Amino acid sequence: MTKIFLVLVLLQTLFNILVVASAGNLNQDFDLTWGDGRAQILDNGQLLTLSLDKTSGSGFRSKNQYLFGKIDMQMKLVPGNSAGTVTAYYVSTSSCII
Numbered sequence: 001m002t003k004i005f006l007v008l009v010l011l012q013t014l015f016n017i018l019v020v021a022s023a024g025n026l027n028q029d030f031d032l033t034w035g036d037g038r039a040q041i042l043d044n045g046q047l048l049t050l051s052l053d054k055t056s057g058s059g060f061r062s063k064n065q066y067l068f069g070k071i072d073m074q075m076k077l078v079p080g081n082s083a084g085t086v087t088a089y090y091v092s093t094s095s096c097i098i
Contacts, residue, residue: 033059059090 025045032039035058038051050058071089078085 029064030060030062033061035059 026041026048027045030041030048032041035050035056038053038056039058039060040049041047042049048060050060052058073087073089075085075087
């Protein structure tokens with residue numbers, strides 16, 4: 001019983017190492033589609049920044065198709081009066097270009 005448990009722990013550890021080692025690189029997985037410099041991939045492909053100014057925003061798209069996904073956002077608001085700040089995610093299929 002103990003040997004089986006140790007083998008299972010070893011297999012799980014190896015699987016976790018493979019998952020971490022194969023962690024995606026944004027440069028390989030995404031294209032910056034618009035934003036004229038307001039979209040950037042930084043930190044060797046580990047960080048994507050999207051900016052918005054008075055003229056436009058920015059966007060990106062996946063090079064692959066996915067059935068499921070997760071979106072996470074951290075925002076830096078304007079100091080003082082940020083009332084009225086609107087956030088949005090626009091998600092579309094490949095047949096619909098925004």
